[in-house]
Amino acid sequence: MHIPDGFLSTAVWLGLDAASLPAVGYLARRARGDLEATRVPLLGVMGAFVFAAQMINFPVGVGTSGHLVGGALLAIMLGPAAAAVVMTAILAIQALVFQDGGVLALGANVVNMALVGVLAGYVPYRLWGGARYRDAAIFLGGFFSVLAGAALAIGELLISGVRIPPALVWVSLGLFSVTAALEGAITVAVVKGIEALDPGLVRRPAAMRRAAAVIFALAAVGLAAVGVWLASGLPDGLEKLAQTLGLEARARRLYATPLADYRLPGSGAGWVSQAAAGILGLALIYLLCLAVGRMISRRGSA
Amino acid sequence: MHHVELDRWSRGRSLLHARDARVKILLLVAYLAAVATSPRVSVAWLAVYGFPLLAAVLVADLPVGAVLLRAAVVLPFSAAFAVASVVAGDSQRAAALALKSYLSAAAVLVLMGTTPLGRLLRGLERLRVPGFLILVVQFLHRYLFVLSEQAQHMRLAALCRGGWSFRQAAGGVAVLFARSYDRAEGIHQAMLARGFAGRAASPEPARAGWKDWLFLLAGLALVAALRFFLGGVWSR
Amino acid sequence: MEPLIKVRDLHFRYEDGTLALDGVNFELSAGETVALFGPNGSGKTTFVLHLNGLLLGQGEVTVGGLRVEKNNLGLVRRKVGLVFQDADEQLFMPTVFEDVCFGPLNLGLSPPEAAAAARHALEQVGMGHALERAPYHLSAGEKRRVALAGVLAMQPEILVLDEPTTFLDPPGRRALLEVLRGLPQAKLIVTHDVWFARALARRAVFFERGRIVRDGPVDELLARFHWNLSESLDVVAPPGA
Numbered sequence: 001m002h003i004p005d006g007f008l009s010t011a012v013w014l015g016l017d018a019a020s021l022p023a024v025g026y027l028a029r030r031a032r033g034d035l036e037a038t039r040v041p042l043l044g045v046m047g048a049f050v051f052a053a054q055m056i057n058f059p060v061g062v063g064t065s066g067h068l069v070g071g072a073l074l075a076i077m078l079g080p081a082a083a084a085v086v087m088t089a090i091l092a093i094q095a096l097v098f099q100d101g102g103v104l105a106l107g108a109n110v111v112n113m114a115l116v117g118v119l120a121g122y123v124p125y126r127l128w129g130g131a132r133y134r135d136a137a138i139f140l141g142g143f144f145s146v147l148a149g150a151a152l153a154i155g156e157l158l159i160s161g162v163r164i165p166p167a168l169v170w171v172s173l174g175l176f177s178v179t180a181a182l183e184g185a186i187t188v189a190v191v192k193g194i195e196a197l198d199p200g201l202v203r204r205p206a207a208m209r210r211a212a213a214v215i216f217a218l219a220a221v222g223l224a225a226v227g228v229w230l231a232s233g234l235p236d237g238l239e240k241l242a243q244t245l246g247l248e249a250r251a252r253r254l255y256a257t258p259l260a261d262y263r264l265p266g267s268g269a270g271w272v273s274q275a276a277a278g279i280l281g282l283a284l285i286y287l288l289c290l291a292v293g294r295m296i297s298r299r300g301s302a
Numbered sequence: 303m304h305h306v307e308l309d310r311w312s313r314g315r316s317l318l319h320a321r322d323a324r325v326k327i328l329l330l331v332a333y334l335a336a337v338a339t340s341p342r343v344s345v346a347w348l349a350v351y352g353f354p355l356l357a358a359v360l361v362a363d364l365p366v367g368a369v370l371l372r373a374a375v376v377l378p379f380s381a382a383f384a385v386a387s388v389v390a391g392d393s394q395r396a397a398a399l400a401l402k403s404y405l406s407a408a409a410v411l412v413l414m415g416t417t418p419l420g421r422l423l424r425g426l427e428r429l430r431v432p433g434f435l436i437l438v439v440q441f442l443h444r445y446l447f448v449l450s451e452q453a454q455h456m457r458l459a460a461l462c463r464g465g466w467s468f469r470q471a472a473g474g475v476a477v478l479f480a481r482s483y484d485r486a487e488g489i490h491q492a493m494l495a496r497g498f499a500g501r502a503a504s505p506e507p508a509r510a511g512w513k514d515w516l517f518l519l520a521g522l523a524l525v526a527a528l529r530f531f532l533g534g535v536w537s538r
Numbered sequence: 539m540e541p542l543i544k545v546r547d548l549h550f551r552y553e554d555g556t557l558a559l560d561g562v563n564f565e566l567s568a569g570e571t572v573a574l575f576g577p578n579g580s581g582k583t584t585f586v587l588h589l590n591g592l593l594l595g596q597g598e599v600t601v602g603g604l605r606v607e608k609n610n611l612g613l614v615r616r617k618v619g620l621v622f623q624d625a626d627e628q629l630f631m632p633t634v635f636e637d638v639c640f641g642p643l644n645l646g647l648s649p650p651e652a653a654a655a656a657r658h659a660l661e662q663v664g665m666g667h668a669l670e671r672a673p674y675h676l677s678a679g680e681k682r683r684v685a686l687a688g689v690l691a692m693q694p695e696i697l698v699l700d701e702p703t704t705f706l707d708p709p710g711r712r713a714l715l716e717v718l719r720g721l722p723q724a725k726l727i728v729t730h731d732v733w734f735a736r737a738l739a740r741r742a743v744f745f746e747r748g749r750i751v752r753d754g755p756v757d758e759l760l761a762r763f764h765w766n767l768s769e770s771l772d773v774v775a776p777p778g779a
Contacts, residue, residue, distance in 0.1 A: 004376045006402025007383070010339050028432040037498055040434070041489035041630065044441020045449070049482040051442075052449035056457065056478075058471045068475060077479075089438045093446070096414055096422075097305045099375050099407040104334050162383055162399070163390035189469060193476025201483060309672060418670075420632035440632060447674045448626055488627035491592050495620045496688065497612060497644035 001153045001176075002094060002109055005102030009160035016156070017107030023115055024088055030081040039082070046078060047086045047093070058186055066182040071113060071149070072121030072141040073187050076129070077194070077202065080122045087114035108156055112149040121145030121187075129205045135188050142187035146180035147173075304372070305446065311364050311415040318362040318416040322514040323425025329521040330413045336529040337405050343398045351405055351528060358412045369415065373408035380404070419443055424508065445485070453478060541565040542696055542724050543589065543601055550584060550595030558584040559595060560748035566696070571725040573735035573756060576745030582728045583623070585745070586698050589726070590618040602695055616645060619689030619723075623700040625681035629673040634665065634684050637673065641692040652691075659691035660684070663717050679710025683717060690721070697723045703731040732760060 008016075032039055050070040057065035070090075074083035091109050094100040101109045121141040128137035154172060158164060164172075195202050312319075318326075337351060359369050380403045384396035414422070420440065427436045456474050460466040466474065543566035550559040558581050566572060574582050587593040589601060591611040599606040602617040622628045631637035638659055642652035660666045663683040673681060682702060689697065699718075703711050715737055718725065729735050735742060735756060742759040744752040752759055 002379075004379060004403040005334055005406035006338055006380075006399060008338075013338065024435065025432050028434045032434045037493060038490050040437045041441055041493065042483070042486040043438045045445050045482045045486040045489070047438065047442035048445040048449040049479060051446055052453035052482075053475045053478055055450060055453045056471050056475050058468050059465070060468070085435060085438055086442075088435060089442050092439055093442055096410060097308060097419075097443070099373065099410060102334075102403070102406055103330065103410055104338055104406075157383075161395070163387045163392050163395065164383070165386065165390060168386060185468075186472065186475075189472030190475045190479070193473045194479050196473075197476055197480045201480065313670060418632070420636065441630065444630060444632060444673070445626075485624075485627055488622065488624055489630050491587075492622055492628040492630065493640075494592060494611075495590055495615060495622075496641040496692065497615050498640075499612065499644065 001112075001150055002091070002101030003105045003112075003153055003156065005104050007102075007160060007162060008105055008108060008156060012156055012160050013102075013104045013108055016111050017104065020107040020110040020115065024085075024110065027081045027084045027088075031085040043078070043082055043086050043089070046074060047089045050074065050086070050090055051093075053190075058182070060182060066179070066186065068186050068190065069146055069179075069183050071117040071145040072125075072138070072183065073190055075118045075122035075145070076125050076138065076141065076187070076191060079203075080118055083118045083122070084114045087118055090114075108153070112152045112156075116152060117145045117149035120148040126205050135192075138188045138191055139184035142184035143180045146183045147176055150176040150180070305443075307368070308411075308414055309418070311362075312418040314363055314416070316362045316416070318358060318412075320513075321416075321517050322508060322510040323417050323421045324429055325510065325514045325518045325521075326413050326417055327422070327425055327429065328518065329525070330409055332522055332525045333409050334406050336525050337402050337409070340398075340402070340529065342394065343401045348401055348405070352408075354524060354528075355405065355408050355412060358416075362412065362416045364412075364415045369408065369411050373404055373411055376403040376407045421508070441489075449478070449482060452481065539567060540603060542568050542570075543726075544598070545585075545588075545600075546598040548585070548588060548595050548597035548599060550588065550593060558748055559588075562597070562748070562750055564743065564750060564753075566724055566726060568695075568724055569722065570741065571727065571739045573739040573742040574726065574728040574745060575730070575735070575742060575759070580745040581748040582745045583700055584748075586620065586700055586726070586728055589696075589698055590615050590620050592620075616692060617694055618696045618698060619692060619694035621682070621685050621689055621697070621699045621702060623702075623704055625678065625685045626673070628685040628688065629676075629681055632672060633669070634660070634671050634673065634676075635669040637684065638688045638691050641688055645692060655691045655693075656687070659687040662690055662720075663687045664713065677710065678705035679707070679713060682706065682710070682714060686714075686717065695723060696726070697721065698726045698728075700728045701730070702727065703729060703734050736760065 005013075031043065050068070053068045053070060055067070057067060059065045071083065071087055074086050077083075078086065088110050091101060091106060091114060095103055095106055095109070121144065124137045124140035124144065128134070151173065154164070154169060158169070191202060333354075340347065340351075356366070359366055377400065380400045384400045387393065387396035387399065417425075423436045423440050427433055456478065460470065460474065543564065545562055545564040548559050548562040548564075549557075551557050560581075562581075562585055564585075574586070576582050584593065588595055588599050588606065591606045591608075591614050594606070594608070601614050604610050604614055604617070606614050629637050631640055635653075635656060638656035639649075639652045642655040643649070647655060657666065657669075660669065663686050665680060665683050665687060668676070668680065668684070673684070676684065686697075686699075686702075697718075702714060706714065711731070711734060715734065718738055725738070727735065727738060739756050741754065742752075742756040743750050744759060744762075752762065
């Protein structure tokens with residue numbers, strides 16, 4: 001889901017822009033490595049491929065069809081850093097050329113789809129992609145990459161004060177789960193198709209030690225949990241925490257004076273703690289992503 | 303296809319087209335921020351914020367109807383949430399979602415309609431966006447049309463044979479992937495054949511002139527006026 | 539006179555084990571134009587990729603007096619300009635002008651010098667009016683000529699063209715022919731297009747299964763090509779033979 005401009009509150013879009021900048025810079029350096037000559041055309045063309053692939057209809061039942069989103073496929077085929085860069089490039093083109101997603105909201109969309117989405121698509125494959133449960137691992141990758149991104153998007157909208165009745169939130173999540181399952185199925189089918197054409201194109205992740213596998217699984221669950229938590233829009237615990245730490249009062253002072261205009265409907269204590277909750281939640285995700293990314297690179301396949 | 307049309311618009315020769323890309327990018331961000339942070343919207347708000355956009359479209363000699371229509375692609379998305387907001391009793395937010403997202407999309411179109419993508423990317427690079435990412439976006443855009451055409455042909459071929467199954471569609475995407483991979487290899491060889499050794503050099507470093515600085519100052523002043531003065535009239 | 543290109547006993551095997559070149563010997567002199575014929579998969583393109591070091595095989599490849607090896611590639615690529623079969627893969631920059639500037643800039647020319655070289659090269663191929671055009675707007679023939687300009691702007695001594703008339707209609711072919719006729723460089727043209735080859739080349743070379751099996755005057759070789767490719771190939775005699 002590409003969030004347009006005008007939906008997110010200032011704290012959210014500004015915060016996510018700030019959060020995504022260093023991440024993208026770091027990933028661009030990782031993805032480039034020493035091989036800029038080879039990587040630039042490959043990543044660019046892969047981005048174009050995703051656009052083109054989205055035009056292909058996958059028939060599902062009577063009269064309906066789905067299409068590939070691509071985050072998990074890219075992660076599996078190119079590795080997470082390169083996939084994140086390609087997704088960022090795709091999101092930039094979608095925002096600028098197709099008005100699909102906002103420019104200020106680019107940071108949010110990047111976090112949702114290029115960072116968390118890609119990572120969520122990669123982790124299952126990294127964990128279980130080398131063994132018997134390969135197809136299931138790829139399916140889970142596709143599934144979580146879409147679901148995590150969507151859950152985060154809904155969470156960001158809720159934190160920004162966009163009114164989504166709880167019933168609608170659950171319905172949306174339900175619909176996204178269906179799309180996510182479709183993505184999983186499509187990703188599995190496509191990876192198998194590519195393998196049939198040229199087995200050398202699909203890399204097999206290296207075997208992992210038991211402890212590392214457990215850590216990754218926990219990280220993955222943690223990511224999912226944070227996503228769901230944000231989506232439910234119930235940061236009560238964090239609100240209490242903010243109050244106890246005196247953060248709220250301090251935050252109030254910071255926000256009150258120069259930016260008096262930035263008061264949204266439903267302002268007051270609720271707004272500040274929601275913003276704080278959102279930012280803290282995202283910082284948590286960010287740190288998890290960094291940690292998981294580090295561990296992957298230390299043990300990962302090429 | 304839309305991006306072909308946009309490409310055509312961007313090669314015009316108006317005063318706006320001639321301005322430095324960095325200036326236009328900065329003004330866009332300022333405008334978008336002003337729109338996004340506006341506390342309240344109204345018809346008057348729409349008129350006041352919409353006027354500079356309309357003026358820009360006219361000065362840039364872009365087709366007004368097409369621009370207005372194209373910006374409306376955001377509306378279906380906004381409409382869903384706007385309706386939810388109205389149902390929740392917050393019609394002010396409903397209007398804000400629709401109007402803000404629409405004006406924002408239109409503003410982006412003005413930038414893209416007056417700046418060829420290559421120049422825009424160069425401007426972004428000079429504004430410290432990582433060069434590697436810029437190059438990836440550049441190559442993506444270059445081959446967007448080529449690969450989309452390939453996918454179109456595949457779709458047509460499949461339709462001619464009575465449509466295709468899930469597995470066949472997956473096979474089609476796999477073929478598209480493999481051909482894309484090969485194409486990237488070919489591009490890589492073509493780059494090496496012409497002496498590429500790691501870093502791409504740019505042809506002309508664009509220099510900002512006094513007109514660009516003037517434009518930037520005037521534009522920022524206008525945005526500030528919109529946000530803090532004219533905007534304040536009805537934000538009480 | 540030292541030949542401009544000298545290839546001695548070149549062997550090359552792909553990663554998957556296929557033997558693509560099985561002992562190729564070849565020479566090209568300054569100002570000469572040679573056509574390369576042969577069935578698909580006979581090694582023509584593989585051979586040509588050795589001339590600017592995109593592939594490195596066993597044997598000796600000398601270009602303009604330089605051995606083609608890893609530490610010479612930059613210099614070699616100044617001497618040999620390769621125009622690929624797929625023009626879309628060769629024109630990878632957003633505009634024609636930027637693409638043709640790519641080569642000269644890589645050679646170390648300053649931006650104004652590169653721009654001048656680009657403009658001149660585009661004039662040479664008759665595309666001087668298309669500086670700001672985006673490659674996907676061009677016809678196949680126009681793309682081919684811009685790709686050639688991109689190579690000419692680097693002022694190579696040798697031009698190698700891989701199937702240059704693919705997708706060209708007769709006017710496009712003629713335009714390309716006129717441009718090539720006017721260029722002083724030695725030329726090596728891989729082609730299936732008999733008419734094109736005869737219009738440009740005096741000498742022709744026939745590839746088969748990774749080796750050159752015939753090397754001689756183009757008419758003589760073409761006569762054989764039309765009537766009897768080789769014992770190992772199936773040939774249908776033209777009607778009325």
